[in-house]
Amino acid sequence: MAAVANVSSSVFIGTKFAVTNQSTKVTNEQVIVMVQACAKQLADDFDPAWNLGPSMVTFYANVSEVPPKSFHVAMLDNSDQADALGYHSETSIGAVYAKVFVIPTLEGGTVLGTNGVSVVLSHEILEARADACINRWVDGPTVETWQSVALEVCDPCESSDYAIAVGTDLVSVSNFVFPSWFDLGGSAPFDKLGTCSAAFTLASGGYAIVRNQRDDQHDIYAQVIGKSQREVLKAHPLSRKSRRLSK
Numbered sequence: 001m002a003a004v005a006n007v008s009s010s011v012f013i014g015t016k017f018a019v020t021n022q023s024t025k026v027t028n029e030q031v032i033v034m035v036q037a038c039a040k041q042l043a044d045d046f047d048p049a050w051n052l053g054p055s056m057v058t059f060y061a062n063v064s065e066v067p068p069k070s071f072h073v074a075m076l077d078n079s080d081q082a083d084a085l086g087y088h089s090e091t092s093i094g095a096v097y098a099k100v101f102v103i104p105t106l107e108g109g110t111v112l113g114t115n116g117v118s119v120v121l122s123h124e125i126l127e128a129r130a131d132a133c134i135n136r137w138v139d140g141p142t143v144e145t146w147q148s149v150a151l152e153v154c155d156p157c158e159s160s161d162y163a164i165a166v167g168t169d170l171v172s173v174s175n176f177v178f179p180s181w182f183d184l185g186g187s188a189p190f191d192k193l194g195t196c197s198a199a200f201t202l203a204s205g206g207y208a209i210v211r212n213q214r215d216d217q218h219d220i221y222a223q224v225i226g227k228s229q230r231e232v233l234k235a236h237p238l239s240r241k242s243r244r245l246s247k
Contacts, residue, residue: 112171154177
């Protein structure tokens with residue numbers, strides 16, 4: 001599988017994820033099952049596909065127990081921005097974190113099933129694993145409106161998910177693209193479920209964040225094709241999409 005070429009940053013720092021449950025709508029036991037599914041997805045599917053070393057996803061019953069250098073993912077009831085299901089950002093001192101909002105997610109999905117809370121958690125973890133600092137770009141096909149695409153590994157195929165067995169539970173996790181999706185010379189498959197037909201193409205319900213390199217790099221153009229339920233993941237002003245668009 002081809003390596004990602006011409007990326008603006010080569011540092012992967014999303015290696016240790018600490019998940020806490022501050023929601024009243026999912027139990028600790030349910031979150032533990034999600035965490036186990038995400039850990040299995042990283043170990044069996046994502047990290048090998050991206051040629052990454054081992055990563056960890058751990059549940060902590062108390063926020064005070066979260067190790068200071070971990071990527072903290074908090075499960076919360078209500079969104080702090082209308083319609084957002086979750087987002088990933090960093091503090092003013094560079095600490096990265098994510099939030100997953102349970103109540104708005106449950107309006108269109110279940111806890112562990114398709115479009116469920118577990119899928120949002122998986123989406124955030126995978127994208128943070130690939131680009132925790134939200135600053136990686138890949139050169140793409142030169143077209144009129146864009147020349148590079150953000151290294152977002154779930155967005156191009158985000159409307160699909162698949163199940164991972166955890167004990168007797170089947171837990172849905174997010175589909176994701178392979179490095180071949182970011183390589184014009186790459187060959188199939190381009191994503192885990194085979195929904196993308198070629199490099200830099202979008203599956204139904206997917207989208208990409210792009211920019212025009214002929215102008216100042218602050219001019220970033222979002223290309224949205226077939227909005228999915230989870231497209232609001234990027235609606236929050238601190239989200240990955242909004243932060244890229246504001247840079």
